[in-house]
Amino acid sequence: MGPRARAVCSLFILLQVLAAPAANSDFYLAGDYLLGGLFSLHANMKGIVHLNFLQVPQCKKYEIKVLGYNLLQAMRFAVEEINNRSSLLPGVLLGYEMVDVCYVSNNVQPVLYFLAREDYSLPIQEDYSHYVPRVVAVIGPDNSESTTTVAHFLSLFLLPQITYSAISDDLRDKQRFPALLRTVSGADHQIEAMVQLLLHFRWNWVIVLVSSDDYGRYNSQLLSERLAPRDICIAFQETLPTLQPSQEVTPWERQRLEAIVGKIQQSSARIVVLFSPDLVLYNFFREVLRQNFTGAVWIASESWAIDPVLHNLTGLHDTGTFLGITTQSVPIPGFSEFRMRPAQAGPPAPNRTNLGATCNQECDRCQDTTASFNAILTLSGERVVYSVYAAVYAVAHALHSVLSCTQTCSKEVVYPWQLLQEIWKVNFTLLGHEIFFDKQGDLLMSLEVIQWQWDLSQNPFLSIASYHPALRQLKTVRNVSWHTANNTIPVSMCSKDCQPGQKKKPVGIHPCCFECLDCLPGTFLNQTADEFDCQPCPSCAWSHRNDTSCFKRRLAFLEWHEASTIFVAMLSALGFFSTLTIVVVFWRHLHTPVVRSAGGPMCFLMLAPLLLAYAMVPMYVGQPTFFTCLCRQTFFTLCFTICISCITVRSFQIVCIFKMARRLPGAYSYWVRYHGPYVFVASFTVLKVVIVVSNVLTMSANPTARADPDDPKIIILSCNYRKALLFNTSLDLLLSVAGFSFAYMGKELPTNYNEAKFITFCMTFYFTSSVSLCTFMSVYEGVLVSILDLLVTVLNLLGISLGYFGPKCYMILFYPERNTQGYFSSMIQGYTMRKD
Ligand SMILES: *[C@@H]1O[C@H](CO)[C@@H](O)[C@H](O)[C@H]1NC(C)=O
Ligand SMILES: *[C@@H]1O[C@H](CO)[C@@H](O)[C@H](O)[C@H]1NC(C)=O
Numbered sequence: 001m002g003p004r005a006r007a008v009c010s011l012f013i014l015l016q017v018l019a020a021p022a023a024n025s026d027f028y029l030a031g032d033y034l035l036g037g038l039f040s041l042h043a044n045m046k047g048i049v050h051l052n053f054l055q056v057p058q059c060k061k062y063e064i065k066v067l068g069y070n071l072l073q074a075m076r077f078a079v080e081e082i083n084n085r086s087s088l089l090p091g092v093l094l095g096y097e098m099v100d101v102c103y104v105s106n107n108v109q110p111v112l113y114f115l116a117r118e119d120y121s122l123p124i125q126e127d128y129s130h131y132v133p134r135v136v137a138v139i140g141p142d143n144s145e146s147t148t149t150v151a152h153f154l155s156l157f158l159l160p161q162i163t164y165s166a167i168s169d170d171l172r173d174k175q176r177f178p179a180l181l182r183t184v185s186g187a188d189h190q191i192e193a194m195v196q197l198l199l200h201f202r203w204n205w206v207i208v209l210v211s212s213d214d215y216g217r218y219n220s221q222l223l224s225e226r227l228a229p230r231d232i233c234i235a236f237q238e239t240l241p242t243l244q245p246s247q248e249v250t251p252w253e254r255q256r257l258e259a260i261v262g263k264i265q266q267s268s269a270r271i272v273v274l275f276s277p278d279l280v281l282y283n284f285f286r287e288v289l290r291q292n293f294t295g296a297v298w299i300a301s302e303s304w305a306i307d308p309v310l311h312n313l314t315g316l317h318d319t320g321t322f323l324g325i326t327t328q329s330v331p332i333p334g335f336s337e338f339r340m341r342p343a344q345a346g347p348p349a350p351n352r353t354n355l356g357a358t359c360n361q362e363c364d365r366c367q368d369t370t371a372s373f374n375a376i377l378t379l380s381g382e383r384v385v386y387s388v389y390a391a392v393y394a395v396a397h398a399l400h401s402v403l404s405c406t407q408t409c410s411k412e413v414v415y416p417w418q419l420l421q422e423i424w425k426v427n428f429t430l431l432g433h434e435i436f437f438d439k440q441g442d443l444l445m446s447l448e449v450i451q452w453q454w455d456l457s458q459n460p461f462l463s464i465a466s467y468h469p470a471l472r473q474l475k476t477v478r479n480v481s482w483h484t485a486n487n488t489i490p491v492s493m494c495s496k497d498c499q500p501g502q503k504k505k506p507v508g509i510h511p512c513c514f515e516c517l518d519c520l521p522g523t524f525l526n527q528t529a530d531e532f533d534c535q536p537c538p539s540c541a542w543s544h545r546n547d548t549s550c551f552k553r554r555l556a557f558l559e560w561h562e563a564s565t566i567f568v569a570m571l572s573a574l575g576f577f578s579t580l581t582i583v584v585v586f587w588r589h590l591h592t593p594v595v596r597s598a599g600g601p602m603c604f605l606m607l608a609p610l611l612l613a614y615a616m617v618p619m620y621v622g623q624p625t626f627f628t629c630l631c632r633q634t635f636f637t638l639c640f641t642i643c644i645s646c647i648t649v650r651s652f653q654i655v656c657i658f659k660m661a662r663r664l665p666g667a668y669s670y671w672v673r674y675h676g677p678y679v680f681v682a683s684f685t686v687l688k689v690v691i692v693v694s695n696v697l698t699m700s701a702n703p704t705a706r707a708d709p710d711d712p713k714i715i716i717l718s719c720n721y722r723k724a725l726l727f728n729t730s731l732d733l734l735l736s737v738a739g740f741s742f743a744y745m746g747k748e749l750p751t752n753y754n755e756a757k758f759i760t761f762c763m764t765f766y767f768t769s770s771v772s773l774c775t776f777m778s779v780y781e782g783v784l785v786s787i788l789d790l791l792v793t794v795l796n797l798l799g800i801s802l803g804y805f806g807p808k809c810y811m812i813l814f815y816p817e818r819n820t821q822g823y824f825s826s827m828i829q830g831y832t833m834r835k836d
């Protein structure tokens, strides 16, 4: 088989001559280059049945599709305009050949017709690069199903095909459809615009109704994929029954429609999205009207958004608000007048009358029907019409390049693949819009959201918002006149939004359906993070019921202005000044027997820490810090230990001087020689320092915060020495018990040596108060602990100051006659005599 021998065999496709040849048909215009046009002038859902018998389907038997004829006229208009304007294709006459595909019924035959040669033959060849089919490019058809079928044929020949309203995104696959381009935005954008519309009006509970064909299935699938991440739920989805070829409503179909409309009425969803060819919807809306259903918002897919016939259905405006997604309107000057213009006598169609035109190139009633809708079509403006218009112009611009037109064009043979290459490259401005195809062969036209109106003088499809594919955003949403009382925006939510601070509890499977539960105190709802769970507040914060954030808890600690604090402060001031007085008095009577019997210089060892301890009382008031906690935990207890150990050693000494000196003179001299009392005090102080330092090292001195068990709004700030307290006081307790015992033993000593009463009292008070404080602290946490702690401490200090030193001062100041060596000697003698 030689390379040039292209014709191996020829397949003659004889398309039946059903229609009488019409020289001046709307469907045919002779020209140097022909464009194929595929439009749905009639519509029928069932296409497959016709493959059962050997006949080409006769479109004229079906219902007229008004918009189809409008689009056909748009192509005629564009071609005529191009021919009129000599600038684009000077000296070239563009012709067309258009066929009615009646939706999906008749799409194979026209393609074969377009692909065949003048003599109606379609040769089988090895190489089609020099094959010249009847048409150079095909415009259409309108729906994705037909477009796919047609594209499979045309792709074999790389014959350019530009569809004006097939939105399926499968068509973007250029591996499968290398020769297919679009002048309409794809389903991706159509659906996105619809989703944005739902989001804009905060509708999250929608019903989806679909036709039982590819269109319905594909788009509803896409929609549900897009809705899920947007938190919009589909209440239910139903498939509308397929229309019978006879277009009659069967009982089964009626039953089905009744059930669907009934279900919509039952549902709480008020938004109904309908993906279906217009054809299927007449019966549906008739059923809606029959059931007097009202109050819905019907959202139209592009397939029926601007259908004038459906719009004219009597009473439809009572069923609710109609919104739709469609392509933007671009006014085309002169088209409205052209729409009703019948074909004029053109140049005779050469050889056409011989074999006759193809079938389905006729529409007797189109003119009349369109005429009756002329007003509404004129008011609607040019939407899809512009897509057809742009498609024709794109081919013309590509031809302009192929024919290298300047002053005039060279009328050479144009191979389809040559033209296809140029169509991909076109970039021109048409009526203010830039026309070029993106990598997937799409022309990104803006979309519009329209509202149906029944006001006779206005655009029946009024634009209320626009969507630009590049931005993927709905813009400038204008007022919608809702079919509701007071024109309020209809609400369609499965559950009303929760009040702030309430969490959602899912009900059923839909995330849009939920109960609202209050967030409990101490938890809050962070809507951005999780709407279904209340989060606990951080430990330093708290929240009320229904809160969306936590507030800082009020810090509680001892404050100066509180009565209890003032009281304790006054006590400690009293203690401080009385201790200071004692120091002065003792200093001045340092060598008197009373002072000596009280311990002499050792008294100052007790008084100095006492003074220091009083001076440290302010450390207990105010917000605890590391420093104040450290002071409380170390210096304060240290002062106290020194005091107590002094008292203990003192009471020990008093007992022992009388008892030990007599019975164990050796030990006594030892005790005196090595400054026993000081060694004793020093060793206990060192022991205490060790305890305190180990406490500080094991437990940080930082203040701790704890919630008040009675009032969670309050957080108690306290020093972290509760655990250390018992450990800390144990040494002091030991000393106090020892001191108490010694004092008890010396209770029969001479009264001026007899501090037993006071020491017993002090030590008993200290012991009991410490033990009860520890017990209290272990069961109760609160500010009360701090004040009690302080009060007990100050009382203990006062006990020592006033209880131990007070009586001696009293004696020094008011009974100086008893403060003599003689008096003391007589007392001791008296005691010794009584003993003996
Ligand atoms: C083309 O030119 C003819 C004759 O001038 C005119 O009647 C017709 O309206 C024009 N058509 C268009 C589409 O401009
Ligand atoms: C609808 O309304 C009409 C007139 O108001 C009434 O005759 C008809 O029975 C109603 N249809 C239904 C299904 O309620």
Ligand SMILES: *[C@@H]1O[C@H](CO)[C@@H](O)[C@H](O)[C@H]1NC(C)=O
Binding pocket: 118, 350, 351
């Ligand atoms: C018309 O047909 C004749 C023969 O039937 C042929 O010679 C002629 O080229 C044809 N014209 C066109 C334009 O195809």
Ligand SMILES: *[C@@H]1O[C@H](CO)[C@@H](O)[C@H](O)[C@H]1NC(C)=O
Binding pocket: 312, 313, 314, 372, 373
């Ligand atoms: C609209 O519907 C009414 C009532 O069914 C009908 O009389 C009228 O002719 C229709 N309009 C068009 C333009 O068909």
Ligand SMILES: *[C@@H]1O[C@H](CO)[C@@H](O)[C@H](O)[C@H]1NC(C)=O
Binding pocket: 427, 428, 436
């Ligand atoms: C189309 O042409 C204009 C200028 O003529 C240019 O700015 C623009 O980038 C072109 N667009 C594309 C897609 O090539």
Ligand SMILES: *[C@@H]1O[C@H](CO)[C@@H](O)[C@H](O)[C@H]1NC(C)=O
Binding pocket: 478, 479
């Ligand atoms: C939209 O509605 C508001 C309030 O009803 C009104 O003030 C405003 O004029 C309306 N805008 C348009 C464009 O109709």
Ligand SMILES: *[C@@H]1O[C@H](CO)[C@@H](O)[C@H](O)[C@H]1NC(C)=O
Binding pocket: 485, 486, 488
């Ligand atoms: C409509 O508005 C009127 C008066 O402002 C009010 O009484 C009535 O309740 C409103 N109706 C609805 C459904 O909001």
Ligand SMILES: *[C@@H]1O[C@H](CO)[C@@H](O)[C@H](O)[C@H]1NC(C)=O
Binding pocket: 526, 527, 528, 529, 548, 549
């Ligand atoms: C809520 O959650 C978001 C995201 O997790 C976070 O950025 C934000 O800070 C949170 N807000 C509060 C008040 O916790």
Ligand SMILES: *[C@@H]1O[C@H](CO)[C@@H](O)[C@H](O)[C@H]1NC(C)=O
Binding pocket: 499, 502, 518, 545, 546
């Ligand atoms: C929490 O919000 C719900 C709903 O608004 C309300 O009924 C309830 O009284 C609120 N509770 C509090 C404590 O405010």
